[in-house]
Amino acid sequence: MKNIIQIKNLNKKFGNHEVLKDINFDVHKGEVVCVIGSSGSGKSTLLRCINLLEKPTGGQIIYKGENILDDKHDIYAYRTKLGMVFQQFNLFNNHTVLKNCTVGQVKVLKRSQKEAEQVALKYLKLVGMGQFIHAKPKQLSGGQKQRVAIARALSMEPDALLFDEPTSALDPEMVGEVLKVMKELAQSGLTMIVVTHEMEFAREVSDRVVFMDKGVIAEEGSPDQIFNHPAQERTRVFLSRILK
Amino acid sequence: MIQSMIEITAEYWPMFLRGAGMTLLIAITGTILGALIGLIIGVIRTIPKPDKGWKRVFLKTIDFLLACYIEFFRGTPMMVQAMIIFYGIAQVFGIHLNVTLAAIFIVTINTGAYMAEIVRGGIISIDKGQFEAAQAIGMTHVQTMTNIVLPQVLRNILPATGNEFVINIKDTSVLSVISVTELFFQGRSVQGATFDTFATYFIIALIYLFLTFTVTRILRLIERKMDGKEHYDLSGNQMQI
Numbered sequence: 001m002k003n004i005i006q007i008k009n010l011n012k013k014f015g016n017h018e019v020l021k022d023i024n025f026d027v028h029k030g031e032v033v034c035v036i037g038s039s040g041s042g043k044s045t046l047l048r049c050i051n052l053l054e055k056p057t058g059g060q061i062i063y064k065g066e067n068i069l070d071d072k073h074d075i076y077a078y079r080t081k082l083g084m085v086f087q088q089f090n091l092f093n094n095h096t097v098l099k100n101c102t103v104g105q106v107k108v109l110k111r112s113q114k115e116a117e118q119v120a121l122k123y124l125k126l127v128g129m130g131q132f133i134h135a136k137p138k139q140l141s142g143g144q145k146q147r148v149a150i151a152r153a154l155s156m157e158p159d160a161l162l163f164d165e166p167t168s169a170l171d172p173e174m175v176g177e178v179l180k181v182m183k184e185l186a187q188s189g190l191t192m193i194v195v196t197h198e199m200e201f202a203r204e205v206s207d208r209v210v211f212m213d214k215g216v217i218a219e220e221g222s223p224d225q226i227f228n229h230p231a232q233e234r235t236r237v238f239l240s241r242i243l244k
Numbered sequence: 245m246i247q248s249m250i251e252i253t254a255e256y257w258p259m260f261l262r263g264a265g266m267t268l269l270i271a272i273t274g275t276i277l278g279a280l281i282g283l284i285i286g287v288i289r290t291i292p293k294p295d296k297g298w299k300r301v302f303l304k305t306i307d308f309l310l311a312c313y314i315e316f317f318r319g320t321p322m323m324v325q326a327m328i329i330f331y332g333i334a335q336v337f338g339i340h341l342n343v344t345l346a347a348i349f350i351v352t353i354n355t356g357a358y359m360a361e362i363v364r365g366g367i368i369s370i371d372k373g374q375f376e377a378a379q380a381i382g383m384t385h386v387q388t389m390t391n392i393v394l395p396q397v398l399r400n401i402l403p404a405t406g407n408e409f410v411i412n413i414k415d416t417s418v419l420s421v422i423s424v425t426e427l428f429f430q431g432r433s434v435q436g437a438t439f440d441t442f443a444t445y446f447i448i449a450l451i452y453l454f455l456t457f458t459v460t461r462i463l464r465l466i467e468r469k470m471d472g473k474e475h476y477d478l479s480g481n482q483m484q485i
Contacts, residue, residue, distance in 0.1 A: 053376055080382035090373035094395040104381035135476040
């Protein structure tokens with residue numbers, strides 16, 4: 001299988017605090033990887049390092065054979081290839097739903113307004129928000145916002161989508177609608193890296209589960225392996241705590 | 245008293261009108277250009293600084309120069325600045341500025357200094373997530389600012405900008421020291437001709453009040469316009485594109 005992203009010996013320090021220690025991690029095309037672990041284990045930081053919202057302090061991130069941590073690498077072009085869905089949605093408050101999905105296409109990818117609107121509409125319909133194109137973010141519910149955020153990321157037609165705890169800020173009744181969309185995306189063959197506390201989702205949808213603990217990847221493997229036959233004691237402890 | 249006010253108005257209204265026009269011209273141009281300066285400085289000062297290298301040194305130097313500008317113009321009276329810029333430059337360099345342009349220039353750089361801080365506050369108040377979401381779709385700092393952040397900042401700083409505008413309308417009166425024929429200067433001329441201090445300045449006060457009140461009402465309208473509709477229409481998905 002073809003690697004989309006290869007992470008080699010990645011390190012991240014905030015001051016003296018080492019949040020990520022020597023992370024090695026590959027993502028293949030079409031793969032759905034769920035990253036689980038307790039709060040503070042570094043999983044969000046890992047995701048944010050992958051699209052350089054946090055600057056890693058060491059190591060390499062190889063994308064299409066090039067180390068994007070090289071100073072001369074065009075990080076702006078690289079970021080358009082990775083969509084990001086945030087815990088807090090982060091829709092652009094000053095734009096309508098439609099404009100949220102077109103502004104990046106027009107300004108960054110230099111698509112025409114017309115083409116951008118067609119692409120945006122396609123993905124807004126996919127997430128079931130096609131009717132809400134004239135709404136402003138503040139007029140939407142959390143679940144609706146997150147679905148628009150997914151459509152916004154998809155509108156850039158990226159190689160992979162990164163999800164940073166996409167359902168953690170949602171009311172319980174809205175978690176389902178977002179997970180449903182994500183499940184459909186996973187089945188459509190999109191490459192996804194999902195940081196999540198939704199164990200059911202990880203077990204059901206992912207091709208691979210990565211368990212992080214104290215800044216290192218403690219264990220990784222198929223959902224069956226991680227959830228049913230964890231090799232590590234700390235994986236077992238974490239799962240028993242979270243699955244009750 | 246009312247009698248003399250009517251008489252003075254009847255005789256000198258063209259002077260009052262020209263004075264009010266000049267005051268508005270200086271205040272409007274000064275506020276708009278000043279706000280522009282403030283926005284540009286705001287964008288420059290929030291450029292993310294690399295950890296090291298010449299770019300960091302360069303940005304730090306610019307930051308320092310901008311801080312000097314802001315501190316100087318906020319920290320000294322506009323009247324004194326006017327004397328230095330208009331008479332001082334004429335004395336030292338022999339450059340005689342057009343008095344109206346000099347007045348607009350002084351108000352502009354003054355407003356710019358205040359607006360720079362207002363804009364900085366406005367940018368800080370925008371949720372970090374807005375920046376991150378823009379970066380995540382590949383926007384540069386300038387694209388993030390112009391498409392996402394500044395439109396929101398503009399809305400948020402509009403009340404403070406309105407304040408600056410009102411202050412500018414009133415404070416142009418200190419520019420009478422460089423003999424720009426704004427409202428207060430005209431008032432002094434009328435007072436010199438009529439010797440009726442009370443009536444003349446009362447008229448002037450009313451005109452100032454009228455100007456500032458109108459401006460604040462207009463700004464409120466703009467604010468409401470910017471906020472847009474409370475509700476949205478559902479689209480039938482048949483958007484014509």
